[in-house]
Amino acid sequence: MDDYSRLDDETVCFALIGRFMFHWSVLEHAVDQALGNALNLDYMQMTVLSDHIKFMDKLKILTGAITLATFDASQRKSYHSTIDSLMPLYRDRNIVAHHQFGPLSGKRGVTFFTKQTKKTVTLTEEFWAVEECVARFVKLGEAAHAIHELSKSLETEKLNLNRLFMLSTPYGAKRELNEESGSWLSKLRGSGLLDQDDGHPNDTEG
Template sequence: MAAGTFENGELDQACRQVGRFMYHFAAVEKSLDRIIQKAWELDDTQILLLASSLNIHQKKKIAQSAIDEQDTSERWRESARSELKKLQKLSDERNMFAHSLFHMVGKDSIEFDYFSAKGDREAGKRVVRRLEEMENKFRIMNDLVLALNRIRRSMRSLLASREYVYTFEHHTGYPHEWLSEISEESGKHAGSVVKFVPGDTEDDITSVTVAFPSAQLLGEYVRQYWKGVCDDDFIDEQLDAIKTRSKDDI
């Protein structure tokens, strides 16, 4: 059917649904841009300039790199990667919506003058999307926006200075002076005391939190002080308790 021959509101109906798809896809892409913005500490103007020169696949690769560099669990990174994978199919759909003429088929479907080049069930056929199917895609894209925003909130800037932090707590097998020694030794190994919790009396120390620029160095330090007092399982648990933080954090 030629463009401009729609009657009885069919053009408005089709354009409204295609416009809604493009709106939701733009929201997904904006959320992806914001991941890149946070990872590289770009201001609003900088991310707009950068985003306008990148296609969705390039943005995905950049966001993927930022996710891979996060000091998080592998489970978190894998979950984030799985959300990014959803972009491929949506991007293919977006290209069809953006570059194809379309018209209503009956009252509940839109046909696109588009042929799938892939070896799937739509190959060599004009693509038809039912309105109900499109509503589901809107929900999928809305959920993806929420997921990408959660990823962004959980991320840290790749440009931020990093430290590795561990809290030594008073052990009944050690005198309180042992924690004082930790404070002194920390400075000798390029570490720093970031939190000091006193005990009930002037000479008591409840805990000392130290920060090191190297996870490996701090791990050796933790192992050294627990060795001979606790078993290997306990020491492994303590190594897992090493946290990361930005130097700007308190």
């Protein structure tokens, strides 16, 4: 742990914010990688997709992937709890990212000037002491490690997960372009997946 006692109040405040955002970036990147592992994406696909999905939506996708994977009941419960544990950390991230903050004289830590402007309007101060910030860093590190372990488990279960997501089955344009002959509709009819109506108006009796 850094020796914050050597720093003045202002530098302590900014150092703590920097450390928080560093640990958050590590955690969010771990979530992005888990998302890519779950959906069997290559690195660039994962990068593009994750850049356009909100953090909470990433967690929802991972929750669904965990449910569909071949984990046993206790594993599934544990991984769902891991995902749920990220929500209060995300709340802290939003405090850091969206509210004015600064040092207050005589307080070793960070003071946030938060606001609520929906049904009621309130302006409040929220103070994080150095020790509280350090505890948050530890939680962020533990969460990143837990998500990394989830990634490894999803990768271990990849074959079963792929079958559940049907990732190995061509679909859409990929399927049509790979067909040697006939349209996608005729192939769908031929597969029996699309019921044909014997009384279709275009049918003729011969």
